[in-house]
Amino acid sequence: MTPKKNDIGRRGRGRPQSFDRTQALYAAMRLFWDRGYEGTSFDDLITAMGISPSSFYNAFKSKEALYQEAIEAYAQASGAWFYDILGEPADTRTTLERLLTFAAAEFTRDDLPAGCMIAVAATQCSPSQARLRELMATQRTQYETAMANRLRLGVNLGDLPATTDIDALAAFYMSLIRGMVVQARDGAARERLLEIARIGMQAWPTKDGGSSAA
Amino acid sequence: MTPKKNDIGRRGRGRPQSFDRTQALYAAMRLFWDRGYEGTSFDDLITAMGISPSSFYNAFKSKEALYQEAIEAYAQASGAWFYDILGEPADTRTTLERLLTFAAAEFTRDDLPAGCMIAVAATQCSPSQARLRELMATQRTQYETAMANRLRLGVNLGDLPATTDIDALAAFYMSLIRGMVVQARDGAARERLLEIARIGMQAWPTKDGGSSAA
DNA sequence: TTTTTTTTGGTGTCATCGCTCCACAAATCC
DNA sequence: GGATTTGTGGAGCGATGACACCAAAAAAAA
Numbered sequence: 001m002t003p004k005k006n007d008i009g010r011r012g013r014g015r016p017q018s019f020d021r022t023q024a025l026y027a028a029m030r031l032f033w034d035r036g037y038e039g040t041s042f043d044d045l046i047t048a049m050g051i052s053p054s055s056f057y058n059a060f061k062s063k064e065a066l067y068q069e070a071i072e073a074y075a076q077a078s079g080a081w082f083y084d085i086l087g088e089p090a091d092t093r094t095t096l097e098r099l100l101t102f103a104a105a106e107f108t109r110d111d112l113p114a115g116c117m118i119a120v121a122a123t124q125c126s127p128s129q130a131r132l133r134e135l136m137a138t139q140r141t142q143y144e145t146a147m148a149n150r151l152r153l154g155v156n157l158g159d160l161p162a163t164t165d166i167d168a169l170a171a172f173y174m175s176l177i178r179g180m181v182v183q184a185r186d187g188a189a190r191e192r193l194l195e196i197a198r199i200g201m202q203a204w205p206t207k208d209g210g211s212s213a214a
Numbered sequence: 215m216t217p218k219k220n221d222i223g224r225r226g227r228g229r230p231q232s233f234d235r236t237q238a239l240y241a242a243m244r245l246f247w248d249r250g251y252e253g254t255s256f257d258d259l260i261t262a263m264g265i266s267p268s269s270f271y272n273a274f275k276s277k278e279a280l281y282q283e284a285i286e287a288y289a290q291a292s293g294a295w296f297y298d299i300l301g302e303p304a305d306t307r308t309t310l311e312r313l314l315t316f317a318a319a320e321f322t323r324d325d326l327p328a329g330c331m332i333a334v335a336a337t338q339c340s341p342s343q344a345r346l347r348e349l350m351a352t353q354r355t356q357y358e359t360a361m362a363n364r365l366r367l368g369v370n371l372g373d374l375p376a377t378t379d380i381d382a383l384a385a386f387y388m389s390l391i392r393g394m395v396v397q398a399r400d401g402a403a404r405e406r407l408l409e410i411a412r413i414g415m416q417a418w419p420t421k422d423g424g425s426s427a428a
Numbered sequence: 429t430t431t432t433t434t435t436t437g438g439t440g441t442c443a444t445c446g447c448t449c450c451a452c453a454a455a456t457c458c
Numbered sequence: 459g460g461a462t463t464t465g466t467g468g469a470g471c472g473a474t475g476a477c478a479c480c481a482a483a484a485a486a487a488a
Binding site for chain 2: 434435437439
Binding site for chain 1: 247248249250252253254255258329333334335337338339340341343351354355379381382383385386388389390391392393394395396397399400401402406409410412413414415416417418419
């Protein structure tokens with residue numbers, strides 16, 4: 001709570017900002033996370049951020065620009081585990097298992113809104129928000145591509161059969177994760193998400209690429 | 215386009231409605247389906263329904279009441295396949311397989327909005343829409359409960375191991391379906407959803423309740 | 429035909445949304 | 459200290475959202 005200096009430092013002469021820009025951004029992020037873009041009003045934002053409209057406009061340009069910044073902040077703060085785990089030097093199956101387990105935990109933290117800010121955002125919105133919708137779809141595609149790349153590496157490493165349909169497998173696990181997000185937002189307990197994750201790992205491809213039926 | 219009589223018939227004396235209430239309701243349903251509740255404005259609605267504000271108010275009471283009617287219409291028209299398939303006299307695995315396959319097809323019809331009206335609706339919304347949010351969560355719970363009941367029947371029929379965690383398995387498949395909805399809304403092709411469904415069936419419990427690993 | 433009941437089109441209204449403007453305050457620079 | 463530069467609080471604004479009202483219209487009932 002100690003008022004820190006702005007992270008980008010003084011920009012020259014003139015009156016300094018009376019608020020912590022980073023802190024305000026995080027407050028906005030949490031609101032957007034919980035309520036979505038359209039569900040968060042300007043007044044909600046400036047109240048939660050503790051600043052006036054003019055300060056808002058001066059520091060963040062517009063609600064839409066703030067949302068984009070909030071997404072970036074989310075990706076770096078609360079979404080980094082995804083890429084972190086993908087980059088760990090474990091075998092591919094273990095990596096996916098850790099990813100799902102971590103997702104279950106992250107989606108049910110009691111110090112942050114439930115679920116994920118990006119996973120199901122702007123899937124239903126007014127046509128005037130088409131840009132936002134495409135932005136979120138792009139974000140989701142990027143996460144899915146990152147997973148696909150890790151799975152492809154798994155094929156190269158011999159962790160997965162050469163016949164594996166990488167893109168489909170990535171789509172499957174991302175679908176599962178997004179469904180977990182809906183569960184979390186509807187109030188599901190962490191244990192429930194962990195069970196979903198465990199069952200999801202049963203779908204992991206076998207050497208013969210076939211079913212798990214006896 | 216021929217003006218049909220209202221499906222509930224004349225209600226007595228007085229001027230008859232000049233529009234088809236059912237048709238107007240379906241037009242509203244499609245808008246809500248595509249844009250969500252908050253993303254659909256009053257003007258959008260009356261334009262798509264082809265009626266005036268007073269006719270709207272007279273016939274549907276309010277936007278929120280209309281939304282509830284739209285959900286019911288959706289459940290009966292575009293969501294019925296879910297319960298239909300659950301009620302088919304196939305073995306449990308086949309039933310789930312058909313459910314996922316049908317979902318992939320239904321979520322990518324070109325004559326209707328992509329995805330599902332309920333699966334990811336109101337997961338992020340303003341606090342003023344708390345009632346709506348709970349309504350949608352309840353709807354989702356009902357679909358999940360219906361699936362759980364069918365799975366429980368499967369245990370009783372011997373289609374599933376007695377040790378199966380029914381609720382977890384239902385949560386898993388509903389999560390997958392909801393994730394498929396996000397994929398569909400982001401523009402995924404039907405084939406992609408079918409692949410997700412196919413992979414999802416790999417997670418089907420085996421007799422030993424264990425992994426499919428060799 | 430007259431009365432009664434119901435629907436309709438058009439307009440008005442009140443609140444909210446997302447800014448925007450401006451006079452002032454608080455720093456730095458000289 | 460004065461000039462300059464930048465941020466701030468608060469008031470206001472145009473647009474949109476979701477109705478709400480009312481007089482006219484159109485049908486059945488008498």
